[in-house]
Amino acid sequence: MDQKVCVRKRPLFKKESEKGDVDVIRDDNNQSLTVLEPKTKVDLTKFTEEHNFFFDEVLSDNTANKEVYKRCGSPLVRYVFEKQGKASCFAYGQTGSGKTHTMMGNPEQPGLYFLAADEIFTLKKEKGYSDLTVWVSFFEIYGGKLYDLLNDRRKLVARADAKQVVNIVGLQETEVKSVAHLMDALNVGHEARSTAATGANLDSSRSHAVLQVGMYSKRSLHDLFKNLTQIQFKRMNKSVGKLSFIDLAGSERASDVNDNDRQTRIEGAEINKSLLALKECIRALDQGSKHVPFRGSTLTSVLKDSFIGNCRTVMIANVSPGTSACEHTMNTLRYANRVKQLKSADRGKDAYALKVSYFPRACGPSLLSWFAGCIHASSGCSPTRRRS
Numbered sequence: 455m456d457q458k459v460c461v462r463k464r465p466l467f468k469k470e471s472e473k474g475d476v477d478v479i480r481d482d483n484n485q486s487l488t489v490l491e492p493k494t495k496v497d498l499t500k501f502t503e504e505h506n507f508f509f510d511e512v513l514s515d516n517t518a519n520k521e522v523y524k525r526c527g528s529p530l531v532r533y534v535f536e537k538q539g540k541a542s543c544f545a546y547g548q549t550g551s552g553k554t555h556t557m558m559g560n561p562e563q564p565g566l567y568f569l570a571a572d573e574i575f576t577l578k579k580e581k582g583y584s585d586l587t588v589w590v591s592f593f594e595i596y597g598g599k600l601y602d603l604l605n606d607r608r609k610l611v612a613r614a615d616a617k618q619v620v621n622i623v624g625l626q627e628t629e630v631k632s633v634a635h636l637m638d639a640l641n642v643g644h645e646a647r648s649t650a651a652t653g654a655n656l657d658s659s660r661s662h663a664v665l666q667v668g669m670y671s672k673r674s675l676h677d678l679f680k681n682l683t684q685i686q687f688k689r690m691n692k693s694v695g696k697l698s699f700i701d702l703a704g705s706e707r708a709s710d711v712n713d714n715d716r717q718t719r720i721e722g723a724e725i726n727k728s729l730l731a732l733k734e735c736i737r738a739l740d741q742g743s744k745h746v747p748f749r750g751s752t753l754t755s756v757l758k759d760s761f762i763g764n765c766r767t768v769m770i771a772n773v774s775p776g777t778s779a780c781e782h783t784m785n786t787l788r789y790a791n792r793v794k795q796l797k798s799a800d801r802g803k804d805a806y807a808l809k810v811s812y813f814p815r816a817c818g819p820s821l822l823s824w825f826a827g828c829i830h831a832s833s834g835c836s837p838t839r840r841r842s
């Protein structure tokens with residue numbers, strides 16, 4: 455499995471600075487950033503602790519969605535076309551850090567969904583791909599249960615067949631013939647997600663949203679089967695590749711397990727479980743383990759086929775720059791890393807600054823393991839082992 459980890463910093467908002475928040479993230483270059491963590495000594499003197507991090511890509515606060523797509527999304531789309539593989543893009547981070555902005559965007563600045571759709575239909579027009587059909591499905595995982603966002607939030611069930619391939623029974627897949635068509639479907643899904651958020655007292659941060667775009671090649675025999683329904687027709691076709699976009703639940707929700715409200719605790723536990731399972735699967739895959747605990751959560755069960763075989767993954771860890779979000783930002787960035795502190799000789803250059811460097815192991819071998827650690831750290835839980 456091929457993987458890449460990127461960090462995207464969002465800008466500090468006016469209302470945040472009015473409340474006294476300051477930007478504590480300094481992006482040093484396009485592969486490293488420094489968190490300037492404000493600290494207070496026991497004698498109440500203030501000082502700043504500097505933490506350096508290194509990633510595949512660091513996307514600064516003035517990076518537009520188009521640039522994010524160019525660096526993180528476009529290689530996935532091209533991979534699906536050129537290698538006929540499966541590609542997944544995860545958006546991770548605390549509430550308000552910019553996951554939905556990255557994925558969905560807005561009319562002025564379309565997100566990865568739109569930009570990927572645009573590239574898919576541009577590539578499809580190119581010679582050799584004209585016979586491809588494009589199908590889209592969009593579902594949500596909330597409290598471990600699946601809801602079809604393109605079919606009135608119908609409840610769905612994931613079942614493994616005899617070959618251990620997990621199918622989502624009843625999931626509506628719609629054939630889309632243009633970017634506008636795909637975006638219409640997406641807007642319907644996004645609307646269903648936000649309506650539910652207000653109606654049922656949950657918000658988008660408490661659910662994972664999975665958008666899947668499947669590419670199928672028409673078989674020459676298909677004209678003989680004109681009476682088939684759309685779904686039957688799709689099944690007669692050969693799957694060429696699949697692209698998944700996963701807008702994950704807010705990572706800080708995983709620590710809601712200590713909340714007094716029962717519902718919040720249950721939600722927090724479920725998010726914790728799924729982020730932990732995702733971490734365990736990524737780690738197991740990265741280490742080439744024979745057993746990958748896909749069954750650890752609904753999220754990993756339904757994404758199983760996107761993780762095995764010919765596949766590529768990009769993680770976009772979103773961070774908020776303000777002082778008030780510093781702890782969550784550090785959780786996202788710090789414990790995740792395969793930490794390597796600089797030699798003590800590097801400390802003390804500044805009496806009030808401690809320099810700590812975090813190198814993901816993949817600056818050696820494994821960025822995805824780093825991200826797995828990231829999820830682990832933010833979910834605020836201790837390592838667990840599952841019996842295989």
Ligand SMILES: Nc1ncnc2c1ncn2[C@@H]1O[C@H](COP(=O)(O)OP(=O)(O)OP(=O)(O)O)[C@@H](O)[C@H]1O
Nearest residue numbers: 464465548549550551552553554555556658659704
């Ligand atoms: N890079 C950015 N540039 C400009 N505005 C941004 C950026 N990232 C996020 N925002 C804005 O910040 C706000 C919160 O972002 P967003 O809704 O994407 O967060 P989120 O991580 O998806 O939160 P949640 O988990 O609660 O859904 C939105 O108003 C969004 O437009």
